[in-house]
Amino acid sequence: MEFDPIFLSRIQFAFTISFHIIFPSLTIGLASWLVVVEGLWLKTRDDTYQDIYKLWVKIFAVAFGMGVVSGVVMSYQFGTNWSVFSDRTGNVLGPLLAFEVLTAFFLEASFLGIMIFGWGRVTESMHFVSTLIVALGTVISAFWILAANSWMQTPTGYEISATHIFHPADWVDIIFNPSFPYRFMHMVTAAYLTTAFFVGGVGSWYLLKKRFIPQARIMVGMAMLMAIFVTPLQIFLGDLHGLNTLKHQPLKVSAMEGIWETERGSSLILFGWPDSYREETLYSIKIPSLASLILTHDVQGKVQGLKEWPKDQRPPVLQVFWSFRIMVGIGLLMLLTGLMSIWLYFKGGLFSKPWFQRWCLVMTPSGFIAILAGWFVTEIGRQPYIVYGLMRTSEAVSPVLGQHIFLSLIAFIVVYAFVFGAGVYYIFKLIDKGPTASLNKEEVYGFPGLNLET
């Protein structure tokens, strides 16, 4: 068996980052939502909101904890597995990551303690401020990490020395590189939608089981508001992001669309099987001229095919093509859910139709799948480069033996499976127990070691 350090490091990074991104996706959304819920409670003094807060802050804590432990791993993997990349790009990317730690991680970590354990130790308004600060921290964190990622996609504001080291030339150009605003908006919105469908799914499950009805109605109602208003916004942002990619990484878009030949009036391939050896998309179902219309906003617009580029510059087409379809498909299902909820609302059955509740239950993990699929599109679509067009992934790897990377990969898979299994199990248990805490206002909450009943 061949232990290729490049391949194994790529798999290890893909595995650990995919695992990691699930948790920030949920915590970015949950933190902002918890601000709204706590704010509503402080404003209305309706304890239903407090119940919701107390349930979801526990789930937030579990997700945040798993995000932290999997995130620490990420901050060391650049060096352990991609040391040449670290050496060459450190001048540019290092400061962005350092700013993430300084402006976001500490903020989140310190105020999270108050948010979870601070009841009764700080005033109500200070507690609210802590929740707000944690939410702000999650978005600031996303800002920096997406700036760094986007720079790897569309590098600007740099100089390269004779020794192939990247040096900064203009920080504004580095941070606000061409794809960053789109990727940042698209990702934060995705996190909000993911949370909405997760919360909506849980609420629907309560409705289906006829438990915690008042709290569940608020969860489902707020989730559907997000589905109605934010899904169309997300589709619009996604389109802008796509056009931006077309401008800066046209090759990636050709892979997303499975288009091999450059032509005018290019057809949109709905489904098919891109074959990199035969250089064509097999069994394709096409709509004539639609690809040109979507990408160039002109029926006779010219769309570049993959064959425009040498084979050794093309990304793996099959994975990009299908990941893109999964992401878009889920987006459309989210839109459909929003439309169904409008219809049911005016018919007067939003909270009483079991078929709709089951549908929402099915949609519970949809956002996570869409986010992973979206990242697969953008990251696999960047290959074979690690810094697009400038540095190849194969040049970036550490001088570590393949066998050791293989063993560490196995260790990560085993440990993460265990951790993830336990995390999901306890989140399910928290959900199953539901927002019962405020039934007894004196009940001790949150501080480990006390709520053994949880």
Place this chain on the structure above:
Amino acid sequence: MFDFSSFLDLPLLWAGIIALAIFLYVLLDGFDLGVGILFPFAPSDDCRNRMMSSIAPFWDGNETWLVLGGGGLFAAFPLAYAILMPAFYIPIILMLLGLIFRGIAFEFRFKAKGKMQKVWDYSFHFGSLSASLFQGIILGSFVEGITVEGRSFGGGSFDWLSAFSMMTGIALVFGYALLGSTWTIMKTENKTQEWARQSAKYILIYVALFMGLVSLWVPFLKDQIFERWFALSNLMYLFPIPLITALSFICLYRALYKKREILPFILSMSLFSLGYVGLAISLWPWIVPYQISFYQAAADSKSLSLMIIGVVAFLPIVLGYTVYSYYIFRGKSTYQHEY
């Protein structure tokens, strides 16, 4: 583009910032890793609950200093980061896995009952223990020196494995256990406190032995370290360090016997500080020991300048709310906190 290199020694400043971040990490995560190391030896589940409660609001913030240490090294000394991380590939991965088991135990332990709770107790303990051990091993092999080829690590996969690094690994476990036990004295009462005090007395003996051993061994690892400590011109300035260290040991021993509650923790921290200063003196000016100085490994001065702005603007705030968070959760870790 702004560049402060004309009037600031940026690499020196950054070496100081990274050293501070790692030092704060060692002190802060040191005590909660130490609590994890001592965890299964506590006399009862009630004690364990109190011990865990005492660190639960802090561990996440404490661990963030490790991210700043790693991220800061990447940002300020990318060359050193690129050489050191592959050099310590195996112990770093094992340390990270240890930290995972430690970190998740906080969330899961109190949601579990019966046997499962025991599983998370051990996850907490062995996670803390292995993270500490491998941190000590990394430190030891760092002090022993790194093989470099060009701009990369050029040594073997198991260079980090040596008698000296094993010794420093075990030494750090005892060091963290001392911080953990004195923290527990400060944050608990009655039975838990009494047990922690008893433990601290034993641990202190081991810490004294290991600190002595390290102090005697390190100067003989490299001639330059020997010369730095024992050259007559330096001896004058440096001899107070071992002297104050010895004094701290005596004071700590007395403080434990006099049943002081806060002083032992402060003295344990001062022991760590002295050990840290000692190592810094030995290793100056190397960031990849005996191969690359921190001046050689420094990032572009424009990168360092930008980050200086970040540090000046945010580090005081970070320190401020870290202190605020410790203030909020001051006092004894009680069994019950009201909602």
